Amino acid sequence: MDVFARFSTFTAAREVIAAGLYPYFLPLDGHEGPTVIRDGREIIMCGSNNYLGLTGDLRVRAAARAAVDRYGTSCTGSRFLNGNLTLHQELEAELASFYGKQAALVMSTGYQTNLGVIAALLTPRDHVLIDQDAHASIIDGCRLSGARLRRFEHNDAGSLERALAALPEDAARLVVVDGVYSMEGDICDLPAISRVCRAHGARLIVDDAHGLGVLAGGRGTPAHFGLTDEVDLVTVTFSKSLASLGGAVIGDEDAIHYLRHHARSLMFSASLPPADTAAALTALRILRDEPELAYRARKNATYVRGELARVGVDTGSSDTPVVPLHTPGTTETLTLWRRLLDRGVYVNPVLPPAASPRLRTSYMASHTPEQLDRALDAFAAEAHLLRQPEPAAAT
Ligand SMILES: Cc1ncc(COP(=O)(O)O)c(C=O)c1O
Structure with a gap:
């Protein structure tokens, strides 16, 4: 054949x-x-993710142009080896502060962020539970990790609880949800989901691709519920409210340090180009101020x-x-x-x-x-x- x-x-x-x-x-x-x-x-x-309308903003455009003039059009390599800019690190520091967390790690797309983070965290011995409506990048990250994957009923903490309770007591477990679901536009029931995670010893990642720039004056889903400390890691993309391309994972310093050295989609792919990094940083500052x-x-x-x-x-x-x-x-x-x-x-x-x-x-x-x-x-x-x-x- x-x-x-x-x-x-x-x-x-x-x-x-x-x-x-x-x-x-x-x-x-x-x-x-x-x-x-x-x-x-x-x-x-009426079909774009440009929620804040910033792709045409003159300040964002000017920042992208200035970054090309200063750094050129591409870093031509991975951040790990030769493609790391002070601009990437500036964006990381401001993103972490915006989300009320210690650190962040910028990657080249939101898809690569979920793929790299989930696959770096899990082994085939571990268990991962995701919402029925989880984004494809979450599903693909789980598959790449080889971990045992289960899906719970959409936005149903009871269904998640039953799935967690059925796992062997010593099983390492991760739950991944979207902050805002991209096809239905509904908001994750984070209070109930995070309570269940805590009760069953599961770590929690929120993919806030559609929450950043939208909920809590743009500060995202954890801030919307006042639950920043209950979420272990947040992943975001710059391709929606931040009018650019790229993604990031945000969390504690030790988690980010580990991911910096284990997320293969970061280590083996060229870094976010200067213009995209500067556009995302400028859009983030506009969102923070407006x-x-x-x-x-x-x-x-x-x-x-x-x-x-x-x-x-x-x-x-x-x-x-x-x-x-x-x-x-x-x-x-x-x-x-x-x-x-x-x-x-x-x-x-x-x-x-x-x-x-x-x-x-x-x-x-x-x-x-x-x-x-x-x-x-x-x-x-x-x-x-x-x-x-x-x-x-x-x-
Ligand atoms: C929920 C969610 N996560 C991740 C992504 C991937 O983002 P990116 O376009 O930056 O690869 C998307 C994009 O559609 C999304 O909707």
Whole structure:
């Protein structure tokens, strides 16, 4: 059997392309924030992770340019050997302080951060428990570690507790959750999850990719609940609120020291380029000084959820700038995505196995009321294709 034989048997994407409904790898000509340019036409962007709208901020752009002038375009090597800049260390110190922890370690993407951290911590003898809706990078980190993996019911501390109680008493155990779930926009029940972890001797990592810049005036999920000390490690990405690329793990000095010498995705991959590092650092400083940006992103999403509820659209348990529009199936998801694009609104179609079918919409601090209303008009016009709420039980 030729391993390349699967190239010709993989036909699903070609069929969707032929139907004119292929939603992936859509080329954009301009990407300024709340609007993008596609085929020369301005489209309202309701599918980005640029929650604070900082990718177009003049201060962030200037910092990226200045870093290129000072350091060049690339470090061409791993931080471990020859690619470590004072700029990386400056960003680490400010991130650690922002999260109220001792230290941080900057890596080249959020994906690499989860992969490197989880795989460095666990051995095949250990047990790792993750939420049913955990991000792919968490799953892949667990798989890479070879540890025994179990998934508990989404955001259900009772389900986690049952799974932990079933482990052998002497088993080393790690729990990994998202602070904000990227497909549903709901917030982790950190008070209950951290209590269960403590009761069962499990270490806890929170992936705060979508909590940083969003909750607690941008300070993230542990701060939102006042539980900074109950979380052992936080992982973050710079590719969302911080308008850049890259990721970091934040925790106690001894944990970070260990990871610096064991996280293979850090040690064997080139470091974050100067421009991206400077952009993330500047965005972090803006967030620290202007927490109202985080509140504005959530306020815009609250407005959208309220207006959608008025036209009978159920947005589930979303409580953040991520607002899902649930659909009955794959065909409706792709059809709706296409119709909304034709109406000038960009959203992300999500299909199983990533999550149940839906359009993932998201809102930024920089969306204007007029842009939000135009998007809402488009959603209302196509709402009949969305999954209808369950009828109330007869009394
Ligand atoms: C929850 C979560 N963790 C990690 C990542 C990976 O981040 P990055 O884009 O920096 O690789 C993402 C990105 O989609 C995410 O949503």
